[in-house]
Amino acid sequence: MNANLLELKGVQTHIGAYHILHGVNLAVPRGQLTMLLGRNGAGKTTTLRTIMGLWKASQGSVTLNGQDITQAATPQIAGLGVAYVPETMGIFADLTVKENMLLAARAARTAQQIDEKRLQWIFSLFPAVEKFWNHPAGKLSGGQKQMLAVSRAIVEPRELLIVDEPSKGLAPAIINNMIDAFAQLKASGVTILLVEQNINFAKRLGDTVAVMDNGIVVHAGSMKQLADDEELQHSLLGLAL
Structure with a gap:
């Protein structure tokens, strides 16, 4: 069994005349919580929507459990045990x-x-x-x-839960409740991919992290390594966690 539940290789996505993703390589390890970080406009939401088939990759591949889902319809992807919570909540x-x-x-x-x-x-x-x-x-x-x-x-039951900015606009007490809930979900065996701007949220929950900039992943590794390296944080995100 592949250690990664989800893999993106060389994914490019165009939306109309706009070229948003320029070759995204992303691995989401099975049973872990992966944080997807980056400045506004880096391509994080487009990456999630491409995974879900809401926007189609123009190049590259998306595989789930070793199955190519690059051109699959969104209902098919959901039927494979993937749930998506958009930033708008829906x-x-x-x-x-x-x-x-x-x-x-x-x-x-x-x-x-x-x-x-x-x-x-x-x-x-x-x-x-x-x-x-x-x-x-x-x-x-x-x-x-x-x-x-x-x-x-x-x-x-879901194998993979994808959530776009779950803490956005929430009070600190509710954020803590959300962190506890995601920790329990992870402990139950659910693989989670989170886009998040709240750095404390990311530090407390993340096992692995990928940082995006200008439509590509510019850094991937352990969340703890990034959280402990202030110089790396500045170079990738322009701020200290």
Whole structure:
């Protein structure tokens, strides 16, 4: 079995007339949490969307569990056990929290058919999801919506969870809750790829890290190595962690 669950090799992505990714090489080790860092506009979100098939790579390959998914449709990729939480969260504001969860639980036709043990585990990670179960999702706070977005992504077992900036705009207490939840998810065997701007979040959670700049990965290694090397941080990110 390949040590890497997900691999990108020489991935290039064009969006209309714009050439965004210029040959991304990225490895996401199985069972670990990989941080994808970089300045705004470096190509991080485009990389995630290319992995999910929302934008197609014009060159290079994306493999999951050794299977080439470069040209696969997004529903096919999701069917292989991949969940994606975009920066916008994608919450259905007019539906209740329960209805949002039910939409993601493809094996269930009613809320009663959602795996009860898994649901209770999600409630333990994100108590607000249980508290506001019958409330319209649009009425939730930003932090509660983010909790719902992640909960929805893991309502069924996933091999790979991809999340774009989960801590953006959240209060410190909610960020700590989110860090604890991702740590538990990783401990349960889920492989996680996170784009994140909150450096404390990255330092506390990351096993491995890839840093992007101008559409390519310019550094890859252990998160601890980057966190301990202030000179390297300055050269890659223009700041100290």
